[in-house]
Amino acid sequence: LNVWLLAAGVAAWVGVAIVAILMAEWGEPVLGFFPMLAAVLVAWAVGEYVTRVVWGQRS
């Protein structure tokens, strides 16, 4: 288990939570949804790539 990869993954998802809270603070119920969705997709896609390609683990 690579501790640095794990720390980066945790940081990425904490970042998603921060984006979501910032969007909630912005108070735009429709427009705020999309940056949050984008943050989730980017964090997941990067995590999936690192897990499969760098870490070499399927699931």
Place this chain on the structure above:
Amino acid sequence: MIERLFREEQLQDPRWYQFLFGNILMSPLWLVARLYLGWQWLQSGWGKVTGDGWLNEDGRALRTFWERIVVVPEQGRPPITFGWYRDFINFMLEREWYTWFAWLIALGETAVGIALIVGAFTAIAALFGATMNFNFMLAGSASTNPVLFIIAILMILAWKTAGYIGLDRWLLPALGTPWQPGRLFRLIQAR
């Protein structure tokens, strides 16, 4: 007699059910539902966290709400249908539990929202959300609660895939389930 009525036989779920609630191909669909649900909870919770009367003023907003719903009007229907639930709210009101219960609701809604958005322990977060929806409905507040409640129940049924495009994609294989320990527990057991 009982042996004739009941027998040891495991019933199987139909293919469509397995596909809908347990197939990774359906995870994009659950992502949309999960983010919608999480976004609703986060907006509601964050509004309370940053607003007045929940984390400050000794839970004034919740006290006002409880005081309003326990009233039984002389004419028409009361907000709360079940007497036992009205007694329960009165019980908490008399003991001034709104001072800490307001914190629980505000932070609970925010935590459920964030957990659903990042997809961490999705089914557990959805269960807590459904519990809050259920209580709000018992308290006579319909609003979006029936819709959110149904989505939360579906999310619980789809617990294996609802958080796949999220943190559960890594959390569930690592932690596993009580009947099938994950990678982390197998690692600990091996030591």
